[in-house]
Amino acid sequence: QKEVEQNSGPLSVPEGAIASLNCTYSDRGSQSFFWYRQYSGKSPELIMFIYSNGDKEDGRFTAQLNKASQYVSLLIRDSQPSDSATYLCAVNGWNNDMRFGAGTRLTVKP
Amino acid sequence: GAVVSQHPSRVICKSGTSVKIECRSLDFQATTMFWYRQFPKQSLMLMATSNEGSKATYEQGVEKDKFLINHASLTLSTLTVTSAHPEDSSFYICSAREGGFQETQYFGPGTRLLVL
Numbered sequence: 001q002k003e004v005e006q007n008s009g010p011l012s013v014p015e016g017a018i019a020s021l022n023c024t025y026s027d028r029g030s031q032s033f034f035w036y037r038q039y040s041g042k043s044p045e046l047i048m049f050i051y052s053n054g055d056k057e058d059g060r061f062t063a064q065l066n067k068a069s070q071y072v073s074l075l076i077r078d079s080q081p082s083d084s085a086t087y088l089c090a091v092n093g094w095n096n097d098m099r100f101g102a103g104t105r106l107t108v109k110p
Numbered sequence: 111g112a113v114v115s116q117h118p119s120r121v122i123c124k125s126g127t128s129v130k131i132e133c134r135s136l137d138f139q140a141t142t143m144f145w146y147r148q149f150p151k152q153s154l155m156l157m158a159t160s161n162e163g164s165k166a167t168y169e170q171g172v173e174k175d176k177f178l179i180n181h182a183s184l185t186l187s188t189l190t191v192t193s194a195h196p197e198d199s200s201f202y203i204c205s206a207r208e209g210g211f212q213e214t215q216y217f218g219p220g221t222r223l224l225v226l
Contacts, residue, residue: 034214034215036217041201042219042220043203043217043218043219043220044154044203044217045217046214046215046216046217049214088153088154090215097159098144098215100153100154100156101153102153103153
């Protein structure tokens with residue numbers, strides 16, 4: 001079992017829709033969770049992080065964390081073509097090592 | 111957010127030569143820096159973790175004698191690809207963490223290496 005798992009996609013949504021990206025992790029001791037966006041040919045950029053169970057909102061983005069289910073998600077509201085990218089889920093384990101998922105490729109169609 | 115730079119952004123070299131890539135944290139002190147490699151359409155692969163003033167910790171399968179890492183100061187880490195070969199051609203990305211527990215990693219813009 002991989003430490004951090006994501007559906008590779010591609011996930012395709014129409015412009016204006018909600019895109020839902022999911023991630024599961026295996027280390028129950030994980031403390032912090034991050035979402036990065038990576039455009040083709042570029043390095044990852046941080047979108048947001050979440051430490052506590054529940055929802056955290058930042059503009060059009062909402063991160064959701066459920067530690068009991070070892071599940072973290074990212075919702076993108078009012079999706080725009082410029083949101084088309086690969087989204088990486090990252091998890092900081094008990095030893096402070098950050099592990100990345102393979103990423104989900106999102107395409108937002110105009 | 112914190113800014114991390116990398117230099118050069120792109121390098122082309124002949125097989126057998128060595129290439130040095132610099133990673134700098136511009137507005138914070140990075141106690142830990144990470145080096146990743148990414149092949150086209152593949153996920154990030156952690157190569158090594160370096161803490162300022164100590165030897166780097168390499169991931170399994172990464173040759174430490176081939177990929178030399180030096181983290182000489184709190185704002186600079188270097189990766190030297192020694193005797194580069196075409197199969198080393200890849201996108202090399204560094205990231206830096208300020209310190210403390212559970213701190214965020216900030217990525218540099220990456221260096222694209224092409225070995226002919």
